[in-house]
Structures are given as structure tokens and as C-alpha cells.
Amino acid sequence: MNTISKPYIQRLLKCPEVSFFLFGPRGTGKSTWLRHTLPDALFLDLLDSSLYLELSRDPHRLEAMAGHLPDSAWVVLDEIQKIPALLDEVHRLIESRNWRFALCGSSARKLRRGGANLLAGRAITLNMESFSAIELGESFDLSSALEWGSLPMVLRNPERASDILAAYLDTHIREEIRQEGLLRNVPPFMRFISIAGQLNGQAVNIQNIARDAGAARGTVESYFTIIVDTLLGHFLPAWRAGLKVREAAHPKFYWFDPGVARAAAGWLHDPVDRSWEGFSLETLVYHELRVYNEVSRKQRPIHYYRTPAGVEVDFIVETSRRTAASIPHIIAIEVKRADTWNRSWEKPLLSLEAAGKVKVDRQIAVYTGERSYRFGPVEVLPFGRFCELLHKGDLF
Ligand SMILES: Nc1ncnc2c1ncn2[C@@H]1O[C@H](COP(=O)(O)OP(=O)(O)O)[C@@H](O)[C@H]1O
Numbered sequence: 001m002n003t004i005s006k007p008y009i010q011r012l013l014k015c016p017e018v019s020f021f022l023f024g025p026r027g028t029g030k031s032t033w034l035r036h037t038l039p040d041a042l043f044l045d046l047l048d049s050s051l052y053l054e055l056s057r058d059p060h061r062l063e064a065m066a067g068h069l070p071d072s073a074w075v076v077l078d079e080i081q082k083i084p085a086l087l088d089e090v091h092r093l094i095e096s097r098n099w100r101f102a103l104c105g106s107s108a109r110k111l112r113r114g115g116a117n118l119l120a121g122r123a124i125t126l127n128m129e130s131f132s133a134i135e136l137g138e139s140f141d142l143s144s145a146l147e148w149g150s151l152p153m154v155l156r157n158p159e160r161a162s163d164i165l166a167a168y169l170d171t172h173i174r175e176e177i178r179q180e181g182l183l184r185n186v187p188p189f190m191r192f193i194s195i196a197g198q199l200n201g202q203a204v205n206i207q208n209i210a211r212d213a214g215a216a217r218g219t220v221e222s223y224f225t226i227i228v229d230t231l232l233g234h235f236l237p238a239w240r241a242g243l244k245v246r247e248a249a250h251p252k253f254y255w256f257d258p259g260v261a262r263a264a265a266g267w268l269h270d271p272v273d274r275s276w277e278g279f280s281l282e283t284l285v286y287h288e289l290r291v292y293n294e295v296s297r298k299q300r301p302i303h304y305y306r307t308p309a310g311v312e313v314d315f316i317v318e319t320s321r322r323t324a325a326s327i328p329h330i331i332a333i334e335v336k337r338a339d340t341w342n343r344s345w346e347k348p349l350l351s352l353e354a355a356g357k358v359k360v361d362r363q364i365a366v367y368t369g370e371r372s373y374r375f376g377p378v379e380v381l382p383f384g385r386f387c388e389l390l391h392k393g394d395l396f
């Protein structure tokens with residue numbers, strides 16, 4: 001069982017030298033990381049109601065509260081989305097006092113809704129995710145990650161995983177419903193959440209979902225926007241190999257964490273089947289790719305690919321873009337929930353190379369077996385080995 005007993009698990013995310021926003025779904029460990037990473041900072045948590053009242057009445061109090069701090073000292077404002085107007089003050093203080101701010105919240109959406117200007121590009125943005133397999137090290141257990149994901153609070157209390165995940169989603173949804181004014185539309189929103197949960201890892205056809213959820217197409221689009229903006233889920237676009245613009249395949253949708261996807265689907269009390277585990281494994285691979293993209297600041301575009309023959313390659317990472325003078329370089333990743341590798345699964349990977357429109361730098365297959373193999377150009381890697389190479393910077 002995946003479980004953590006250490007008081008603090010070191011995260012891969014590095015603290016920048018300059019002011020930054022830190023976003024990420026609730027409970028991914030943002031506040032914990034900030035307290036650990038910036039132990040000497042002035043820590044202002046807007047969940048504290050007296051602080052909240054004081055600063056919302058008079059944002060200028062912020063300067064007085066930090067008044068004793070020297071040049072370039074850190075100030076953490078946690079749950080910044082509660083007072084978007086504070087950002088104007090922060091902006092002023094970065095320039096006039098040269099303090100550095102760490103601004104933490106669940107999403108940029110809530111700040112923008114409050115009319116905040118996100119500091120006009122003066123701060124960089126970081127995203128926090130569930131634990132990476134690398135962060136967990138010895139205590140990472142793939143089969144429980146496939147079932148329950150890797151949110152810190154789930155790992156702290158694995159025997160209560162299903163209750164924690166149910167409450168997690170419930171709180172999230174309540175919050176969104178309240179903030180987005182969805183109250184009149186609660187039943188279609190709830191149906192949407194369960195459909196989107198069950199679709200984890202699959203191509204999304206908005207029209208069909210709208211029909212199943214009993215909502216208008218535009219409504220379903222706005223629901224997806226809420227989920228994506230609050231970083232609960234991500235669209236994985238279809239990749240177009242050629243220059244010719246053909247009709248693009250629908251994007252796929254992945255929740256940020258397999259446990260949260262299962263809670264959304266309403267399947268916490270049903271045993272997971274093999275096909276669900278397949279999507280969960282893809283969810284974990286996508287999660288590791290995002291974490292690596294974030295931590296390394298490489299931010300390479302990630303897609304999936306449907307070959308002309310209709311077979312899929314799960315992930316295409318574009319490692320260098322197409323230019324007038326050269327074709328794009330990619331690495332291709334195929335994911336299989338299987339303990340033994342079947343060589344027929346290499347075909348979609350090999351077909352990419354054959355298409356000739358890209359330079360395929362690496363062809364990687366990730367599976368749940370124990371051994372690594374090399375079959376011609378294809379590297380077959382156990383999930384753990386894949387994560388090691390990825391986070392070492394060996395893949396891109
Ligand atoms: N790095 C970590 N190591 C161990 N436990 C953690 C870590 N980060 C978070 N947790 C656990 O998860 C809980 C939620 O983390 P928190 O920092 O409050 O998340 P967020 O601020 O993103 O909502 C914490 O109370 C703690 O128990």
C-alpha cells in the first residue's frame with residue numbers, strides 16, 4: 001500500500017529567485033511546501049478570518065504588516081484568491097519596497113474573476129500537482145497509485161482513501177458551484193462531473209456529453225473550462241503530423257489524479273477493472289510529464305496521436321518545433337497496463353517514424369512489468385524506470 005509516514009516529503013519543485021504565483025488543486029501540498037521552502041518568510045494566510053477582514057477592508061495594511069522586513073525579503077500570501085484586490089498592493093510593494101512575494105491559490109481563474117491583473121507578467125507561475133513517484137521514492141506503490149492516485153492526504157491515510165477522495169471532490173464541487181453561481185444548474189453539473197470522470201483518458205466529444213448530461217453544448221464547454229482552469233483536469237490535444245490541416249481528432253481529457261477521476265466517476269466503491277487501470281496508468285504518465293515540464297521549466301507541448309490507420313500513440317512530446325528549415329523532433333510514448341510486453345504494441349510507435357514527417361528521437365513504451373528491454377528503436381520501460389529517466393532529464 002502507498003503510504004507516507006515521514007513528516008515531510010521533499011518536493012521536486014524549486015523555489016524561484018523572484019516573486020511567483022503558485023497554483024494547484026486543493027490539497028496538493030502548496031501551503032506545506034511554502035512553509036518548508038520559505039521558512040523565514042512572513043506568512044500571511046487569508047484563511048485566517050481576522051487577517052482576511054483586516055486586509056480586505058484596507059489592503060494598504062499589507063505594507064505595515066511587512067514593514068519591518070529588509071530588502072528582498074519574502075512575503076507569502078496564501079489563498080490570495082480570497083482578496084484579488086491585494087494584487088495591486090503587491091504590485092506596488094514589489095516595485096517600491098523590493099520585497100519578494102509568493103502568491104498561492106487554487107487557480108488563476110479565481111483571481112482573474114476578481115479583476116486582478118496577475119502583476120502584468122512581473123511574477124512567474126508555478127503549478128503544484130499530486131506527489132510524483134520520484135518524490136515518494138521507496139514508498140511509491142504503483143498498484144495503489146492506479147487505484148487511489150497520489151494526493152498527499154490520501155497517502156497519509158490510505159485505509160480511508162475512498163472517504164477522503166469523496167469528501168475532496170465534494171468540497172471542490174461545492175466551492176465551484178458557489179463561486180461560479182451554478183446553483184440553478186446543480187443536477188446537470190453533477191451529471192457532467194460523473195460523465196467526465198468516467199471518460200478519464202478518452203477523447204471528448206462535447207456534443208455527446210451535452211446530450212448525456214442533459215445540458216446545452218455551450219454549458220458543457222463552460223463546465224470543462226471550470227475544471228481545466230482550476231487545474232483539476234487537462235485536455236490533451238491531438239497532434240497533427242503533417243502540415244496539411246486535416247480535421248483534427250477530438251482532444252482527450254485527463255483528470256490530474258487517478259483517485260480524483262475515480263471519485264468524479266462515482267466508482268470509489270466499485271472495484272477497478274483492467275481498462276480503468278489502463279487509463280489510470282496513462283493519467284499517471286501524463287502527470288509525471290507535467291511535473292517534469294514544470295520542474296525543469298521546459299514546458300514542451302504534449303499531445304496524443306491517432307495514426308491514419310486509426311491506432312493511437314498515447315503521448316507525443318514535441319522536443320523541437322517545426323521551423324522553415326526543419327521538421328519537428330518528438331519523443332513518442334506508448335503506455336500499456338500489462339505485466340508482460342507484447343511486441344505487437346510497438347507498431348503505432350514504429351508507424352510514426354515511417355510517416356517521415358517528423359524526427360522521432362525516442363520511442364518509449366511504458367508498462368507495468370519489471371524488466372526493461374530494447375527492441376530495435378523501441379525502449380520498453382517499467383513505470384518506475386520511466387519516471388527515473390524522465391526526471392533525470394534523460395528523455396527530453
Ligand atoms: N511534502 C509533504 N510531505 C508530507 N505531507 C504533506 C506534504 N505536503 C502536503 N502534505 C499533507 O497534505 C495536506 C495538505 O497539504 P496542503 O499543503 O495544505 O495543501 P494545499 O495548500 O495545496 O491545499 C497537509 O496537511 C499534509 O498532511
Ligand SMILES: [Mg+2]
Nearest residue numbers: 030031032078
Ligand atoms: Mg493551502
